[in-house]
Amino acid sequence: MLCVLLAAWAAYANPGVESEHFEEDLVIRPLKDGRIGTRFSFTTTLEDVSPRNPESLDGDDDSQHYTLFPLTLGQILREYAITELHLSLNAGKWNYDTWGMPDEPGVATGGELWAWIADGASTSVDQRWQGLRNALAGLFCASLGAMDEQRTTSPSRTFRPEGSLPDWGHPHHLRHAFLPSEHVCTENLTPFYKLLPCKSFSGIATLLNPHRLFDADWHGMSIHVLWKEGVGIQVRLTFQAVLDPIRNSWNKKRDWSLKSLFGRRIEQSCPISSASQIRVSIPEDQPHLFTPQPSGVDGSYAVFNVSGGEWLFTDVEMRWHNETSFQNRFTDPRTATGKQNSVSALSVQRTLKSVNKYRGSLNVAVTNNRGDDIQTTYLETIPWFVQLFLHTLRIECNGTRRGDLLDDTTYTPPIPHSRPTLYQSTLTVPAGSTVYMTMDVTKAFLRYTEHPPDAQRGWDLPPAVFVPIKAGQKGSDELERIYTPILLVDLATPDFSMPYNVIIMSSTLITFIFGSVFNLLTRKFIVTKVEGNHKTDETGQLESASAGGKD
Amino acid sequence: MDINFAFGGLVAARLLLSFVPLPDQLKYDHLLSSPLTSNLRLHEGIYLFKNGVDPYSGGVFYQSPLYLSIFSTLLPLNRVSSPIIWTLIDAVSAYALVQTWRARSGVGKSNRDALLAAVYLFNPYLFLPSLAFSTSSISNMLHLLSIMFAARRKTSPALFCLAALVHVSLSSTLLVLPVIILLLGQPKSSLANPKPISIDFEKGRMIGLEFLAHFAVLTLTSTFISGGFQWLWQTWFVELSLPDLTPNPGLWWYFFTEMFDHFRPFFLVAFSVHLLIYIAPVCIKFQYDPLYAAFILTGVLGTVKAYPTLSDPGLFFTMISLFPEILPYLRYPIVTSLIHLHASLLLPLFNHLWLSQGTGNANFFYASTLVFGVANGAALMDCVWAGLRIALGETKEGYEVVQQ
Numbered sequence: 001m002l003c004v005l006l007a008a009w010a011a012y013a014n015p016g017v018e019s020e021h022f023e024e025d026l027v028i029r030p031l032k033d034g035r036i037g038t039r040f041s042f043t044t045t046l047e048d049v050s051p052r053n054p055e056s057l058d059g060d061d062d063s064q065h066y067t068l069f070p071l072t073l074g075q076i077l078r079e080y081a082i083t084e085l086h087l088s089l090n091a092g093k094w095n096y097d098t099w100g101m102p103d104e105p106g107v108a109t110g111g112e113l114w115a116w117i118a119d120g121a122s123t124s125v126d127q128r129w130q131g132l133r134n135a136l137a138g139l140f141c142a143s144l145g146a147m148d149e150q151r152t153t154s155p156s157r158t159f160r161p162e163g164s165l166p167d168w169g170h171p172h173h174l175r176h177a178f179l180p181s182e183h184v185c186t187e188n189l190t191p192f193y194k195l196l197p198c199k200s201f202s203g204i205a206t207l208l209n210p211h212r213l214f215d216a217d218w219h220g221m222s223i224h225v226l227w228k229e230g231v232g233i234q235v236r237l238t239f240q241a242v243l244d245p246i247r248n249s250w251n252k253k254r255d256w257s258l259k260s261l262f263g264r265r266i267e268q269s270c271p272i273s274s275a276s277q278i279r280v281s282i283p284e285d286q287p288h289l290f291t292p293q294p295s296g297v298d299g300s301y302a303v304f305n306v307s308g309g310e311w312l313f314t315d316v317e318m319r320w321h322n323e324t325s326f327q328n329r330f331t332d333p334r335t336a337t338g339k340q341n342s343v344s345a346l347s348v349q350r351t352l353k354s355v356n357k358y359r360g361s362l363n364v365a366v367t368n369n370r371g372d373d374i375q376t377t378y379l380e381t382i383p384w385f386v387q388l389f390l391h392t393l394r395i396e397c398n399g400t401r402r403g404d405l406l407d408d409t410t411y412t413p414p415i416p417h418s419r420p421t422l423y424q425s426t427l428t429v430p431a432g433s434t435v436y437m438t439m440d441v442t443k444a445f446l447r448y449t450e451h452p453p454d455a456q457r458g459w460d461l462p463p464a465v466f467v468p469i470k471a472g473q474k475g476s477d478e479l480e481r482i483y484t485p486i487l488l489v490d491l492a493t494p495d496f497s498m499p500y501n502v503i504i505m506s507s508t509l510i511t512f513i514f515g516s517v518f519n520l521l522t523r524k525f526i527v528t529k530v531e532g533n534h535k536t537d538e539t540g541q542l543e544s545a546s547a548g549g550k551d
Numbered sequence: 552m553d554i555n556f557a558f559g560g561l562v563a564a565r566l567l568l569s570f571v572p573l574p575d576q577l578k579y580d581h582l583l584s585s586p587l588t589s590n591l592r593l594h595e596g597i598y599l600f601k602n603g604v605d606p607y608s609g610g611v612f613y614q615s616p617l618y619l620s621i622f623s624t625l626l627p628l629n630r631v632s633s634p635i636i637w638t639l640i641d642a643v644s645a646y647a648l649v650q651t652w653r654a655r656s657g658v659g660k661s662n663r664d665a666l667l668a669a670v671y672l673f674n675p676y677l678f679l680p681s682l683a684f685s686t687s688s689i690s691n692m693l694h695l696l697s698i699m700f701a702a703r704r705k706t707s708p709a710l711f712c713l714a715a716l717v718h719v720s721l722s723s724t725l726l727v728l729p730v731i732i733l734l735l736g737q738p739k740s741s742l743a744n745p746k747p748i749s750i751d752f753e754k755g756r757m758i759g760l761e762f763l764a765h766f767a768v769l770t771l772t773s774t775f776i777s778g779g780f781q782w783l784w785q786t787w788f789v790e791l792s793l794p795d796l797t798p799n800p801g802l803w804w805y806f807f808t809e810m811f812d813h814f815r816p817f818f819l820v821a822f823s824v825h826l827l828i829y830i831a832p833v834c835i836k837f838q839y840d841p842l843y844a845a846f847i848l849t850g851v852l853g854t855v856k857a858y859p860t861l862s863d864p865g866l867f868f869t870m871i872s873l874f875p876e877i878l879p880y881l882r883y884p885i886v887t888s889l890i891h892l893h894a895s896l897l898l899p900l901f902n903h904l905w906l907s908q909g910t911g912n913a914n915f916f917y918a919s920t921l922v923f924g925v926a927n928g929a930a931l932m933d934c935v936w937a938g939l940r941i942a943l944g945e946t947k948e949g950y951e952v953v954q955q
Contacts, residue, residue, distance in 0.1 A: 357909070447808055
């Protein structure tokens, strides 16, 4: 009876306490080229809570009490009333052809930040977007503040909300920015640990060893915040890395264990995680051996539970026991027949050919590796200093011009020194063929203050994004975004040591012309007698005429 | 030789020249077309206009909405029509130059007509931009047409062409006053015997109002075509705010590339106002010969306007042929020609070294634009000198003309 009373009192006294729970998950996938794809995912759910309504931004916020939910992130979200947020910081080029689709779709090289923000506050969406950028820059020690209006677009056809958007009577707006020159490193991982309830002391997060992760062939972290109706607010922190066991193996075998991949074992589980598991993708038709035995099988994944009573092991090992050394059929010249090997439905190549420092052409080749037509949206968000000329767009497929393959184009022209280009269209790629797109571009000339300190290096252009609309034969994982590699553009540079000289010399010339013309126009013309080399003015003035005729 | 025959021959030769397969590079050449006159951007603007994207919503298209409507309906541009249209534009300009000469010299057909047409059609500073299909050819045509109509006292056509010229190229505002004075005065050469003129201010006001009316009609038409006032910011304001710093043979681009950010607005105002300062003194001094005032102001434009191309100084040099009487009084024509020759060799060379070859830096090209500026300035100063000096006639032995 007393217990019931106490429980009732507790429920009455703390009506606002939300229930929170935390789950962690590690997915390990052996890839076709012998590498190991790993994805850490840490999900904190704040149940039955909705994002802050922007209309309430003018007043004081309700007090927030979190036990598991990261407070610093929560404060930022409430301060700027952000409904949905996705931030990723990656290094390297995701190789779709050999690695397939990533477990987390956001694999753009460099930084990428996008958020759905509702209208209705006294501060504009762009002001709150700016505040969000700067706050996240501080939180993650990344130069996200550089994602200013020169890089911000709103490509709502390509970036759909992943959760639900609450209906507050005001529309939600998308703000998206790429920062291709930003790289992920240890200083970004430390704040990442701090957002985890168990930090990196226990559970799967123990394996986040910076020495191994930043040594990986591809690595990146991302933060996703979304609201799901009926569930609540979810924060998902993920880290992906593509590790190469063959590189560190003396006999070129692709056998791996947690210890060999990450240099650590899981010594203890995270006590507050409600679910904690390692899932290993089971390779088809290849003899392999897991140690210890998986605690279960979930579809094509072997599951190892790392939580509570089932905690029986510290390491997971996988061996291909029939294989003496790994033969990479992707680099073997006898079997590598280009795209036919690709595990991805679409292969995209994007290059910028430069004729000289002020013009070039953007070339995109999209190959359909499937047996039926694929429709895909195509997104370019190019900073203003590279100007696309849409009237020069040529689309070729199988040697003929096919303008009809491109449809439904939306285009926002760039504004110099400000807004980037936003180009979205729908492209149809016929089965088994390659579509070539070519467009002329010109490169702008920047003010000397707009160049970065190492101006000769050039500028990184953000990736293009393809989102297949109608997938081929495979399932829903094919509906993911495909990012092309980033490009480097070489802009003409002025001389950085010359501002004073240029101002002085140009001004002198203009003043000289101005002065001489006015001298000629205002002074009177006279005829004087020349005696030898000396002119005598007083006696020699025989006739004086005013050319202007006024005086 | 019959002038009609000669003129036809020249135009045919010019047409042939424009059909010669030329490298695409010409259209991108910074010396021949600026962002405000580029054919590539004109095509892009027309493409966007036809596809329902406002060409003025970004920094792509800086040209008048009139071009959009004309070239998307009446005169569609393609590989065949463009050379013909641009040759016709040049032919009309050459014709206007010849007619202006006839009005000025007071004679009918003469042998000089063919020479004048050739000087326009085969001035490399003029036909190269025209081969690049730069719209500066169109502003040159309007420029010469308004002067021609003014010289022949056709008030309304002159004012319409003038309004259209100012509409497509804002800095040509410099010509408004001399053309109005030309309409009030006479085109005959009075350089040798200057005398103050009396201006009929009442008539002048009517002419000014008519100019404003033409201008307002063009502005409203443009607003109607583009569906808003956004074009004002993307055409006229661009000449004042210089958002595009693409190199050109003028003096503004590198100055504002290297300018400190907090001084930029000040110098933009200073450079723009500086152009206007020339109008009053030149028009007062040459009030007895407004055609010459218009010529001098053309020279000022070719030297110090924003976004010049070779065709701006080219027009000035071609127009010298309207004033053969000043030639004996030029002080240093050979020096000016040599500086010009020097600059015209350096400009493309250093542009190539900096931007294509990568072996020279921006200062090389900047230096050649300075030399070009010196050459234009020298020609301008010499023409002002000669136009004033001619009034004193031949001097006797042992005497010379100086300024007090």
